[in-house]
Amino acid sequence: MELNNVFVVFCLCLLQLRGVCLARIYYYNRTGADVTLTCDDVKHHGPNCSKVDWKHYRRDLVNTVVVSKGQNSRWSSRLTLNSDCSVTIKNITEADYGRYFCGDWNSTVDEYESRTFIYLSVLSVKPSFSQASPGRLTLQCTLWKYHQYFARLSCEPDSFRWLDINGLVLSGDGVTQQNCQSNLTVKLQNPQLFTCQYLEDGSVLVSAEDNLKDKSDWWWFLVNALGWAALIGSAVVVFICIRDKSKRDDL
16 A cells, blocks of 8 residues: 555644744655645735745755745756646655755745745665575665754654565665665575665554666676675775785794
8 A cells, every 4th residue: 555645734834923833744655756845824925925935944955935926946847836836746756855944935024924834855775785595585674754953863663664475564784774774685586675664653644665676687686796796896895805814923
């Protein structure tokens, strides 16, 4: 089962700030899917959303203007501004995660009349060639998630779950987690479908799959070649070290 566009809404009206409403919306989706980010609290967006701004925030990037006064800033060819002032991002990638801001500008008071913060988390599953070993493959499941500077951890322990093609939960030494990344190491003899799920408070918020059956023969050859290359390289290094030590001992 695939879960998409799961979201949680939190709204706080700040009466002391002239009735400005601050809304927070949390979306969870997987790479390759389409997502529509809503701006529900916009009150006076003007014709063609001419008073609406969209901005994208990430801790590792400078704040980016996505839509300025109803005009797409060409931030991405995959982004479309809709008639209700929401934005749709097609075929989302890891780079699309982060905090999005939507607001309608009130030129009379020189501030945004409403503010909506949308937090988009993106789940991806892909093979790790850096951890390749003969006859085995490691799948990396990563939740790309925006978090505040004061957050101690982005993802809680045991917040990921791996399932096989029959829906059985996988566990043991082949499953590990470090913060917002979980790894699954599997044998290559029987390629199948694996599903990674991200959970909070016991509820699945998003899932993503990696179908190993769809990989072509050259892909399998590459994985095994990298694994054997790493093994042979390690053996060569050990042999050279032993040989050099023996030469020194002879001296």
